[in-house]
Amino acid sequence: MKIDFPHRQFAHCESGVTANLLNYHGLPCSEALAFGIGSGLFFGYVPFVKLNFMPLTTFRIGPGSIFGKATKRLGIEIKKEKFRDPVVAEKHLDSLLAEGRPVGAQTGVYWLPFFPPAYRFHFNGHNLVIIGKEGDDYLISDPIFEEPVRCPASDLRKARFAKGALAPKGKIYYIEKMPASFDLPQAVTAGISEVCRNMLKTPVPLAGVRGIRLLSRRLAKWPNKMSEKDTILNLGHIIRMQEEIGTGGGGFRFLYAAFLQEAAGILENDRLSELSQHCTEIGDLWRDFALLASRVCKGRAAVQDSFDELAQLLRNCADEEEVLFNDLMTVIK
Amino acid sequence: MKKEDVPQQIGLTDGETEVNYAVDGEGNYTLTQSCGWEAKTVALRQAWEAIVDQLQLVLDEIKAGEKSPLAYHMVKSQMDHALLAQYSGVARWRVKRHLRPDVFARLDDAALVPYAKVFNLEVGQVRTVPGQPDVEPFINKNNEVED
Numbered sequence: 442m443k444i445d446f447p448h449r450q451f452a453h454c455e456s457g458v459t460a461n462l463l464n465y466h467g468l469p470c471s472e473a474l475a476f477g478i479g480s481g482l483f484f485g486y487v488p489f490v491k492l493n494f495m496p497l498t499t500f501r502i503g504p505g506s507i508f509g510k511a512t513k514r515l516g517i518e519i520k521k522e523k524f525r526d527p528v529v530a531e532k533h534l535d536s537l538l539a540e541g542r543p544v545g546a547q548t549g550v551y552w553l554p555f556f557p558p559a560y561r562f563h564f565n566g567h568n569l570v571i572i573g574k575e576g577d578d579y580l581i582s583d584p585i586f587e588e589p590v591r592c593p594a595s596d597l598r599k600a601r602f603a604k605g606a607l608a609p610k611g612k613i614y615y616i617e618k619m620p621a622s623f624d625l626p627q628a629v630t631a632g633i634s635e636v637c638r639n640m641l642k643t644p645v646p647l648a649g650v651r652g653i654r655l656l657s658r659r660l661a662k663w664p665n666k667m668s669e670k671d672t673i674l675n676l677g678h679i680i681r682m683q684e685e686i687g688t689g690g691g692g693f694r695f696l697y698a699a700f701l702q703e704a705a706g707i708l709e710n711d712r713l714s715e716l717s718q719h720c721t722e723i724g725d726l727w728r729d730f731a732l733l734a735s736r737v738c739k740g741r742a743a744v745q746d747s748f749d750e751l752a753q754l755l756r757n758c759a760d761e762e763e764v765l766f767n768d769l770m771t772v773i774k
Numbered sequence: 775m776k777k778e779d780v781p782q783q784i785g786l787t788d789g790e791t792e793v794n795y796a797v798d799g800e801g802n803y804t805l806t807q808s809c810g811w812e813a814k815t816v817a818l819r820q821a822w823e824a825i826v827d828q829l830q831l832v833l834d835e836i837k838a839g840e841k842s843p844l845a846y847h848m849v850k851s852q853m854d855h856a857l858l859a860q861y862s863g864v865a866r867w868r869v870k871r872h873l874r875p876d877v878f879a880r881l882d883d884a885a886l887v888p889y890a891k892v893f894n895l896e897v898g899q900v901r902t903v904p905g906q907p908d909v910e911p912f913i914n915k916n917n918e919v920e921d
Contacts, residue, residue, distance in 0.1 A: 451805070452793040473795070473803070493821070493852070551852070558910070559786035559818060563852055587791065604860035674824055680817035690808075695775055695795035699803035721797060725775060735813035738820055 443573030446543050448582040448589050452689030452696055453501075455568040456481055457584025458545050459508045462570060465543055466616050468515070468623065472584075477700030478514050478632040479507030482693055483639055484762075485648045486656040492606060493562055495678040498656065500692035502639070504547060504566035504607060508614060510635070514628035518618040524611035527598050534613060535574060543582070544571045547612040549603025555583070555590040560685075565607040571597075585687060629704050630773050636697075637770040640762060650763045657755035664748050676751075677738050680731045691724030698724060701769075712772045716765060723761045730754045777806055785810025786818055822909065825852065829907035836903060842878030844869075846903040847893045862888040 446465055449472075451457030456476035463470040476482070481501050488496040501507075505521075512519045524530035537544050549565040550556055573580035578591045592600075601611045640649040647655060656679075663672045682692075689696040698720035705713035733751060736742040777796040791807040798804050832849050835841040848858050855873065859866040871877045872885075883897045890897045 450793055452795060472805075494854075557786065557790055559822065562821075563857070585792065605857050674820065677817040677820040680813060681821065684811065684814045685818070689793060689795040690775060690780075695803075699795045702803050717803075718801075721775065728775065731813045735816040738816050 442538065443575065443580050444538070444541055444543050446570065446572040446582055446589075448572075449584065450587050451584040453481075453687045453693070454583070454585055455479075455504065455507045455566075456696070458568045458570050459511050461582060461584060462508075462543060462545060462616055463511075463515075463517075466517075466619050468619065471699075471703060473696055473699035474629075474703055475511050476507060476693070476696055477636075477704060478628045479509075479511035480632050480635040480639070481507045482636050482697045483648070484650070484652045484692075486652045486659075487647050488659070490606065492564070492682075493678070495675055498679050498682045500683055500688060500694075504568070505612070505614075508545065508568075510632070511628075512616065514631050515623050515625075516620040517616055519614060520617050521612065521614040523609075527602050527611065530601065530611035530613075531594065531598060534571065537613075537615065538571065538574055542615055545569070545614045546571055546601060547609035548597070548600035549605075549609065550600075552596055552600035552603060553592060554596050555581075555586070555592055563603070563605055565603045565605060565609055567600075571613075626708050629707050633704065633769055633773050637766045637773075640766045641770070650759050650766070653755055653759035653762065657752045657759065660755065661748055661752035664744050669744065672744065672748075673738050676734050680734050680738070683727060684731050691727040694720055694724030694727055708773075710772065716768055716772065719761070719765050719768070723758060723765060726754065726758050726761060730758065777804060780806045780808050781811035782808060783810050783812045783815065785812075785815040825849070826907045826909055829909065833903060833905075833907065836875070839875055842873055842875045843901055843903045844878055844889060845873050847889070847895070847900060848873075850907075850909060851893060858889075858892065861892045864888050 449461055451460065451472040453472065453476065456472045456479065459475040459479060460470045460472045463475065483499065483502040485499045486496065490497040534544060546569060548567050548569060549563065550567045551561050551563045569581050569583040571579050572582050572589065577594045579594060579597050580589060581592050582589050601609055603609060643649045643651065646652070663675060667675070684690065698717045701713050701717035701720055705711060705717065730751060733742065733747060733754065737744060737747045775794070775796045777798045780794045780796045791809050793805045794808040795803055796806045828849050829846065832841060832845050836843060836846060848855065853861070855869045856866060859869045872881065886897045886900045890900050893900065
């Protein structure tokens with residue numbers, strides 16, 4: 442059986458899943474809007490959490506948060522469930538599908554056979570929507586892909602119970618009840634307000650604008666602290682976190698700029714269009730960073746000089762983001 | 775990023791495209807397909823080359839009698855002993871012991887079953903390693919696609 446679920450391809454998994462689920466339940470919603478209302482934008486440099494044995498650098502908020510916050514701010518009733526037993530988890534999933542309910546799930550990319558092999562790393566924060574089952578195959582709407590895909594039940598089971606950092610523990614989520622009406626402007630304002638807080642007023646120096654500055658200071662020292670090989674690996678790791686599938690480019694900054702443009706219409710505030718442009722420029726700065734970093738990785742640029750320049754680029758990103766989010770805070774007050 | 779600047783440099787996905795957000799001529803954001811960007815491909819390829827290097831190192835260690843074949847399959851699956859312990863259900867300290875060639879050689883088939891399941895291999899295959907690292911992430915499988 443298969444639910445008639447309109448699949449749309451998007452840049453990022455969780456905001457794409459959220460937008461597609463909202464759309465299915467009757468609220469036409471773009472990915473950018475889901476990302477913005479769910480306060481998806483972030484920066485964090487967390488040296489003591491390792492991903493593929495290297496420090497975690499993230500440009501987005503943690504998994505699950507976008508769906509949770511976007512639905513909460515829109516007054517939508519949802520259900521989230523985790524499981525200990527894979528067999529119970531699968532039975533429950535099947536019964537939900539039998540009711541005709543599309544189900545969001547958190548999975549580990551490493552175990553998903555429909556991913557190109559080059560992308561199969563141990564990353565457990567990937568979201569998708571399960572929209573049916575035929576024989577031993579699940580039918581899946583994965584917003585990263587152009588078309589819906591198939592996945593053998595045994596592989597999906599492994600992906601849902603992937604281990605290690607961000608272990609999903611069989612997590613599924615779905616919409617229970619939509620409200621009669623939505624207060625979109627209020628949801629958009631709340632979404633923006635939280636991102637400003639996260640980027641400007643975090644108590645820890647690892648997050649937000651302070652996190653970017655911390656990375657800038659640390660990165661400048663890498664060539665002296667690490668072997669050249671490790672230096673380059675760590676740099677490549679940041680490029681991947683920033684640009685790999687799922688960010689829409691520029692570490693989600695372009696996706697956020699698209700949201701600000703949409704928000705300008707919803708809140709009828711032209712100032713937000715200008716800030717959207719500023720956010721685009723910041724995305725371009727991050728792209729410059731990735732481009733230079735990739736040249737260093739390829740050995741086309743001298744290491745020490747480039748690292749000074751890379752650190753400077755990061756400082757520029759931090760300075761510009763500080764201005765942007767201060768402006769945003771003033772605008773929505 | 776402007777729409778015409780969205781990079782179209784074929785990467786490692788072999789035909790899969792992804793969505794980029796870019797600004798069109800009127801300044802409006804649009805979703806634009808991209809088949810890859812060289813800067814990303816460099817980083818991704820480098821990550822795989824690091825895995826291949828590590829596998830070569832492990833193969834050398836196995837030949838030198840310092841590690842057991844289990845070490846090869848573990849690294850190939852991008853795991854360390856802690857993650858392998860979680861997946862296989864074998865205690866951490868035992869996984870560590872099983873990485874020693876002398877201990878590994880004495881293990882019977884039953885002890886290797888949990889590992890074989892994780893690696894998707896036959897028990898016999900867990901005991902053997904190839905002469906060269908056999909990782910080929912750049913070859914794409916044909917995905918079955920549902921309309």
